Amino acid sequence: MLRLLAACSLLLSALLLAQDDLMPKPRPKVFVSMAPAATVTVTPGRPAYAQLQFRVNPGYHINSHKPTSELLIATALKLDAQTGLVISKITYPEGENLTFPFAPDEKLNVYTGDFAISAQVSAARSTPPGRYRIHGRLVSQACDNKACYPPKNLPVAFDVQVLKAPVTRTRRNPGQSPHVH
Numbered sequence: 001m002l003r004l005l006a007a008c009s010l011l012l013s014a015l016l017l018a019q020d021d022l023m024p025k026p027r028p029k030v031f032v033s034m035a036p037a038a039t040v041t042v043t044p045g046r047p048a049y050a051q052l053q054f055r056v057n058p059g060y061h062i063n064s065h066k067p068t069s070e071l072l073i074a075t076a077l078k079l080d081a082q083t084g085l086v087i088s089k090i091t092y093p094e095g096e097n098l099t100f101p102f103a104p105d106e107k108l109n110v111y112t113g114d115f116a117i118s119a120q121v122s123a124a125r126s127t128p129p130g131r132y133r134i135h136g137r138l139v140s141q142a143c144d145n146k147a148c149y150p151p152k153n154l155p156v157a158f159d160v161q162v163l164k165a166p167v168t169r170t171r172r173n174p175g176q177s178p179h180v181h
Contacts, residue, residue: 031060031142031149037158039131040121042085044165047122050158052077054115054138061110062140064095068109072141073151077117079136084127085160087134089120101145110143123162132160 035053042048056062063072079087093116095109121134137153 029142029149030057031152032056032062032138032140032154034138034154034156039159039161041161041163042121042123043163044123044125044127047088047120050119050121050134050160052117052119052156052158054111054117054154056112056115056142058113060142060144061098061100061108061112062142064109064111065092066095066109068097068107072108073139075111075138075140077119077136077138077156079119079134079156081121081134082132084124085132085134085162086122086124087119088122091118093117100143102147121160123160125165127162127165129162129164132162134158134160 033055035055037050037052040048040050062075065075067074075092077090077092079090081087093111095111097107097109098112099105099107117138134157136156138156139151139153141151142149
């Protein structure tokens, strides 16, 4: 009888452990996502723009790049360029001034829904033609109507196609007359 009880107990424990492995694990909350970005084509010496599209999930908002209070964490795009490429002039959209139940007397400048951030991309004349991958992150702090969550870093990546640099012709001065005029 004792053996039967021990065997049942062991079997029950094994079933409970197996059930735990089969149960889906809670996924971390995703507040912001990025749409796949189009390849940016750059000719050395001529800048181009990367248009990066983001979406804040329904029910959430993130602080804009210029929040109304210095206590709030601003949304910021951080990009790491490869050698020969330069990222400059990151342009953020205007946020919306909205009020929320947790601060009914204060308007917060936020992003909701879809928004785009652009970044100017340039290639040095010495950059070899080819495809390059730019990596970075979007730093943001999401909130809902009740609480704000810790800041998150959303991985960002897009491709840059560098074309062959245009051939520049050097202008030569016309031949000079040996006669003084």
